[in-house]
Amino acid sequence: MTTMAETKVTTQVYRVYIRATPEAIWDAITKPEWSRKYGYGGSVEYDLRPGGAYRAHASEEFLAAGAPEVVIDGEVIEADPPRKLVQTWRMLMDEQMVAEGFTRLTYEITEGERGVTKLTLTHELEGAPLLAALLAGEMEDRGAGGGWSWVLSDIKTLLETGKAFAG
C-alpha cells in the first residue's frame, strides 16, 4: 500500500463501457433526475455553455449528515452534447479540500459497436492531494464512498439494469 503522502498522482483516468446510448450517458451526468440515482446521490445543476455554472446539491442523506447545501461547485468550460464535457470542479464538503481549489474534469463519450458506449473521465488534480485520495477511493473505509470508480460502476449498473447500488 502506498501512503497518501507518497502518492504523486496528479491526473486520474477512469474508463467504463456502458450498454447505453451516448445521449443516455450524457443525461445521466448532466440531469438531476438521473444524478440523484447513483453514486453520492447529489442533484446536479448545469448551465451547459462555456462559463456556465455547475453545482451539485447535497442529497437529504448528506444534509442530515451535516453537509453544506452545495457540495461541489465549478464552471463549464466546454459542452458538446453528447460527446464531451469539460468543467472545473471543487469539493466544498471539507475546508481543506476547498483550499485545494478548482480542479479540471473532462468527460468523453464515444459511441462504439453493438450499442456499447465508452465513457472516459479524466480528472486533473494538480495541487489537490486530499481530493485525489478521496476520488481514488482511499477514504472509503472512513465512509467517504469509493470515489470515481465507484460512481462510474454505479452509472453503468443504473443505465444497464435500471437499479443502482446507491438508490
Added chain:
Amino acid sequence: MTDDDRVFKALADPTRRFLLDRLFARDGRTLSELESELEMTRFGVMKHLRVLEDADLVVARRSGREKLHFLNPVPIRLIHDRWIDKYTERRVTALADLKNELEGKA
C-alpha cells in the same frame, strides 16, 4: 471472451500485477519508466501492457510526444461489485445471524 474474462486473464500474471502496482504508486508513466523497473525486454513489457490495455485496466493517453499509462480501477470495481460483494455479504449476514442466535436475540 467477456470483459470479466479479459480482466481475470490480465490479473493472472505476476508481471502484470507488478505493473498495476507501480501505476497505483504513481500514475501516468511512460513505457521507459515502467521498463526500468523490470528485468525484461522493452518488447516483453509492451506485450504485458497490451494485455492490460485490452482488459481496460490500463488506459494510455498521449501527452505531447509521450504516451502515458494510467491505471483504470473501474473494471476491478465492477468485479468487486459483481462477485466479491455478493459472496462476502452472504457470509457477513450468516455470521450476524449466528451471533444473534448465540446471544439469544433470534
